[in-house]
Amino acid sequence: MIRVENLVKYYGEYPAVRGVSFEVPKGRVVGFLGPNGAGKSTTMRILAGFLTASGGKASIAGHDVFREPIAARRNIGYMPESCPLYPEMRVVEYLKFRAGLKGLGWGERRKRIDYVTERCWLKDVRTQLLGTLSKGYRQRVGLADALLADPPVLILDEPTAGLDPTQIRETRKLIRELGREHTMLLSTHILSEVEMACDSAVIINQGRVQEDGTLDAIRTKHRTDSLEEVFVKLTGQEGI
Amino acid sequence: MRPLLALIRREFTGYFLSPVGYVTLFFFLVATGVLFAGVVDGLTRSGSQGVEYPFAALFGENLFWFVFAFIPPLLTMRLLAEERGTGTLETLLTAPIRDWQVVAGKFVGAVLFYLVLWLPTLAYLPVLLNLEWTTGTSGIDPAYAWVSYLGVFLAGMMFLAIGLFVSSLVKNQLVAAMISLAACLVFVAVGYATPYLDANGWPARAVIFLSVPDHFRRDFTRGVVDTRPVVLYLSVTAGCLYLTVRSLEVRRLRA
């Protein structure tokens, strides 16, 4: 579903991503691991269509993100790291707007909104202004937005950042559920999350892919049970 | 098409959800209302003073345009700058909507609110046109009205397009507002140079070409449609919108 070949991205002089290649087959839930500033967000943004790569190729469900951007984006549900929302809109209004942007017709809009508000536990706050929501709820709205058009691919950037333990648990549960129906790529630097929710992992450091494969395969390869060991070894950081 | 319409709808209603729209509307109506009161005075007094072109007294004055130049920047400053600042541009640009649709949606939303801004001024027409209630005929040539409104619409589009473009370049709303204000004021302030210029030379002609208050004073408020200002407004609007689309593209390349 997701194919990345030799992706390069320069911010001016600074090479954020230097030749990243990996593949996410259909139905897999892949954890995108790496330290801060490794190039995770950049790669995801390129996949989602927010940035244009300086070099290389990326495609979603066979559509090149640069040459067929609309087709590629139709297949993606993207949730950015900061969960940006319009504070003056109500939850439902926002979802209606996003549904329109994603090309859903009127009737379908209502159905899908009902579905995602149900799924993401937003029923209580349907008519609340987005500016008044807590962080957890905002995260859920972001997730609901990503699910709105029922896309085959979900790309989530740090979905549990800043949540309290209860919320984290709920979110992880949701992710596991969704993983059964969608192909997912989620980025995080929390290793336990990857172990709990994902099938495979891609470890990225300093703009390059260090490791790519199923969790078992990685563990076996590095002869350790702890993903943390692997991570530390690959990224060369002393004590997180 | 659907994404474009959804965006237009959101942008347009967005003006009503925050105080900016209402504050702008209030001050705009105060300014036009005061000018209107003055024109009514001129139309109803007796004696050797009066107002020959009612709309010229409203739109032909440099002062009106000085005040008015503040409005498009206020309306457009948030369009792209705010989205970049809060990060919502990311969710917008990752939706299946083309860049030109994004620009068009925001522009049309702004233009629609601009029209709403002007709607209440239609209430002045019965007096400004000396309308006869029973027969519906106007004592004053209605061409003055509709040509003036046409001019206001086109000139407004130009200012809004400039504001949108500037908004796409900067992150800070206030900076966007100030820069677009400066750009809009160029079109208004050049008129002040006319007394100092030789009327036959090319600098004078360039000034008259650019000076929006002069367009209104000489042409639009007298019911004359001169193609030169119309082409200016439309071409600058088109140019700015095009540049805005290109600017979004460049954003993607550099982030």
Added chain:
Amino acid sequence: MTDIRHRTTLGSTFRFAVRLLGLAGVLTAAIGGLIAYVQTDGSLTDEAGDPVARIGRLMVVVGGAAAALWVFVELVGGLFLVAGRKSAEGVATGVLGLLAVVAVVVVNLASVTFYTRYDATRDRRFTLDRELIDELKKLDPNTTTTVLVLQLDKTSTFDPDQPDAITAAAQQKITEKVTDLIDELRQHPELSARFDVRVLSRRDERFEEQLATATHDKPELAAAVQAAPESSIFFASNGRVRRMPFSYFYLLDKTASRGKEAVGGLANPAAANLVLAPQGKERFVRALVGLEQRKPKVGLLTIHPYLTSQDADDDGRAPYTAAGLRAALEQNGCEVADVVLKKGWGRGRPQPSAGTFDESKLEEKESEYLGATGQALQADLRLQEVEAMREWLKTAPVAAVEQRFRRYPRGSMADAEYRTKLDTVVLDPTVRQLKLDAEDARRRAAEAEPEYRQLLADDRIQADRRAADVTAKLRAATADCDLLVIPRLTTMSLVIGQVIPPSLYPLAESQTVVVKEFLASGKPVLFAFGPTVDAGGFGPATDANEILLQRLGFELGSQTVITTPEAVAMTRPATLGNRSVKLPPLEVVMAGNTVAAAFDRANRSVDGTLELKRSGYRPIYLAQRDRPFTAPAVVLQTTADAWNESRPLAEEADDGPRSRSYYPKFEAALPDDPAKGTREEERKQRFVVGAAAEVPVPAEWIDPKAAALQAAAVMAGGVVGLPPGVASAVMTPDAFADKPSARTARVAVFGHGGFFVGQKLDPGQEALLISTVNWQLRRDDQLPKPVADAEKWRYPRVSLDDKQRQYWQVAGAAGLPLLAAFFGVVALMFRRRR
């Protein structure tokens, strides 16, 4: 392990350096450019080599090079150094963006060249009609006509020097509208190239230099601008200048502006507005197109140099001169030529002549010089005589001396004493006196000599003088005139008895025949004949001109119209100030006469302040026997408070205590008065004192056969005893009465010779003169156009009563905004509820 991506490369340092250099270069170039601009006053190149300017230019060059280097490095870097999509895309976007800007500029440059203006107004008042444009296009495309709009404080010569509110508002409005009209011309895509349009205002501090620039190759235009008395548009092309005052385009109707229907009516303050009568854009076009036509020439026929239109160089002549007429006509675009009809003033009886002013000046100087020389000579001769006598006195025998000087008896004086006394008391003073006389005469001769010699040396004047045939000379002088003006100033003030004897005026037959021919050719004549009240008989007071007028239908009465205030003033003793009199102004008769209507329109523009008043009029009787005038002819009439008096001058009695002074007084005719029932009967009524009509030229003036018949009729009439005029009128065969000649002449007759006399004409006189002259010259398009009330321009008014107006104003200024604020607050509140 540190992130190697963060290391700064050599490339990035280099790029930063280049960018810094480039920006610094741009800044340097900008500053240098400014310096060079300021130093060289606008031009950026300067051969003189001002050092500061040189530095500036250097900065521009160096800065420009640095910026160019920067651009080059960026491009190269973009294309080669950083490979991949980003560079290609980036450059492409940049180029496209630049192209967009260029496209916008190009589109606008094109639109400025090819543009059109669509006038959506109902009455299309902002477009010049197609026909007018076509006419304008007929003008020679190779010459550029200069159209100069001059804004002064007065938009009309009738404006008072201190304008009131209405006049000031009108001036501003008219100036605006005329400037708009000119703007239309400027804006018109097809016409703008042919006209060099400039707008100048005397209030502008740069007026002088703007004028110099505009008229650097047109000195006649500069002169015309300096002489303009009111705001005007000047058209200049090929050495010709034409002036059109603003009032030709929009004439203020002050009467209507005050809410009055007519001059002197009641003012309706509610209807007060600013009313302008638009005179039509066609005038403007006609003026442009008619620039090539020559100026009409007006011939002024007077009998004495003092009465001509040359400037009076001493105040004594000011009451008689027609200089004001010249000034007014020249401002009106006419030429004025003087013809002096009598010469030999001061040397006995004046002779008929047809001299120019210069000729009569020569006469005058000659007379002065020769007279003075003669006197000097005479004094010298007498001096010689007296000297001789002195000599003789010394040696002559006493008896002879006593005999000679009988008047001075010797008495008891001694011989020597007697001789000495005679010498000192009688001869010496005489000698001294004679010497003084001679000196005085010589001085006068010396004063007159240089000018006399100068005039004598002028060949032209000599040639004129030699022409002896008065008729031929007069014909030649008037051949190229388009209008003749013949004023006869007689009564200047009845109250103080200032009168010029009318018997000075009659012309010889040789001269009248030329006037007749002039009329017969269809050209107009303006007669201003004063009353024939005579105080002293030098001969007949009337001449054949009056017979001409009679034939045309204008009969001049032989009495004088005097008004009651004048008669009253005459009875007051002649002490200082007591003889002042307020003359009642004449009434302009609005019965359809074109000249009267034009005067009235001018009068409306100042709401009735134009006044015509003179002392002592000649009544004009319009004879409508043969055929009535085709249009109403009466222009001016007196008030009802006037009567026709045969003895209008007071006669102070000074011989004997029994004699009584005579003062004119109105006395209704008694039943036995022979004059009763005739025209001469004294009656108090309105008298016509000004008339203008287009009359058919009598057939016999053109056709010689008819003339012969007419002459026969006159002779017959003379035999029978009827006055010639009556006889010829009565005896005209019906055949001729029914077949008038096809030719017509526009004749104006005024019953006072002083209407156009004065160093400077007052507004009323000027209005009358210009209206009459323009009509007579068939320049009807220059007369104020009659404009129907509905066509007049006014400020649009909305009828709201006071309360309604206030409601509207409050609603606009406060109501709507508050409503908007209310809705805003409600909407936001609505949103904010959780």
